[in-house]
Amino acid sequence: MTENHTALYGEHEKAGASFTDFGGWQMPLKYSSELAEHHAVRNAAGLFDLSHMGEVWVTGPDAAAFLDYALAGKLSAVAVGKAKYSLICKDDGGIIDDLISYRRSADRYLVVPNAGNAATVAALLAERSAGFDAAVENVSGETSLIAVQGPNAEAILLSLVPEDQHQLVTEMKYYSAAEVGITVNGATGKLLVARTGYTGEDGFEIYLPNAAAPALWQALLENGKDRGLIPAGLAARDSLRLEAGMPLYGNELSRDGHAYAAGLGPVVSLAKESDFVGKAALAAIKESGDGVTSGRRLVGLKGMGRRAARGHYTVLKDGAAVGEVTSGQPSPTLGYPVALAYVDVEHSAVGTRLDVDLRGKAEPFEVVALPFYKRQK
Amino acid sequence: MSKVVAELKYSAEHEWLASDGAGPSTVGVTAVATEALGDIVYVDLPEVGATVTAGETCGEIESTKSVSDLYAPVTGQVTEVNAAAVEDPAVINSDPYGAGWLFKVAVDAEGPLLTAEEYAAANGGTL
Known part of the structure; x- marks a missing residue:
């Protein structure tokens, strides 16, 4: 597989990132500690390179x-x-x-x-x-995407926005976007800024041409450091989205689901x-009740012990397989293991006690409502 | 580059062994391992009194992202486990060759072990 590099690869190397292959891209897994990066996004702000995403x-x-x-x-x-x-x-x-x-x-x-x-x-x-x-025009190759996520994201972004355009940012609703002037190295240009993310926190995603990405990355890091901003890798992104109960394609979502x-x-x-x-097929699936009244559906699991369930582990009820974990790890914010799993609907009600086969040992989990974590607004 | 300590012996599975020749030897995991694992959140150690066998699994180390088996670098009886590391596994990341030690063994026999130079050369570590 080709290992594509984003326009920010050099910035990640400078910051001492360790890399992982993701969707054919060499992406930063973490810069220092993935736990520290996770907590920074929950409590202050994290900076993500998402240039591997398509546009x-x-x-x-x-x-x-x-x-x-x-x-x-x-x-x-x-x-x-x-x-x-x-x-x-x-x-x-x-x-x-x-x-x-x-x-x-x-x-x-x-x-x-x-x-x-x-x-x-x-x-x-x-x-x-x-x-x-x-x-239809695929501009993925020439487009970078930088995300600032966390409670301090708005203040950090505003530090680069001319004052007459602050309102565009402060009044931007979740799941909205606008062309916003951003000043980097004395030059102001309009960039597409969206109030979206994949972390369960407030935050922004900024789309821009590859050539402009390193300078914006550096400016955000510089302006954000007094507000607790640190670069965050895919390890933190995964634990943040899992706590927020958001599905990951390839784990929870697939061509077979x-x-x-x-x-x-x-x-x-x-x-x-x-x-x-897919309309006719989806209408038939809905009519059949698959994933709602029969078959398996996606649920949240909370670990009673300290050991985490991981992807592909078997979910058990009284020793019999009733499901499969799709994502799981210890929740850094909540302090207990969390997992997403497809479970037989008859065992999927909130409060149901189940076990997960953790490498040969049945460990107790409980079905809980999603998301695991919801920010206080 | 991950740190490798000169006076220790190493297993290919990234455990280190400190022996002073007299009392029980101390076992831990290397900085190469902790850096690959990421933040360690759970460690399952053999119990005091249990016998471990060189080259066989004797516990688990779990990080936010993955789970790894812990292999015994020696054969012998476990005399002590590091309760502080079980309670707060982050110490294994922050001080793998010191406060992050895992357990002590009264050694009957050592498994195949590497010198610090050999281990560093094989794993890109620095002495």
């Missing part, structure tokens, strides 16, 4: 109608300036990727797929756009008038 522009008079057809959500109902979490499905309802789409104008959307799926999603969108007056079992039923708009890829 695909969908433009044209039919952009909204096309996305209504290509994705499971009703993208035409998204107001300009807002964002929507959605799924791109197969004909049989299987999940090809989960993605966020930003409506930038009546006929322009920025679609953001996961790193490992970016090329697939871009190709599929192009294929599905046949018959629509809409252009579907939205209803993953708890993402509301993301699927069967009510939209238009057809969409």
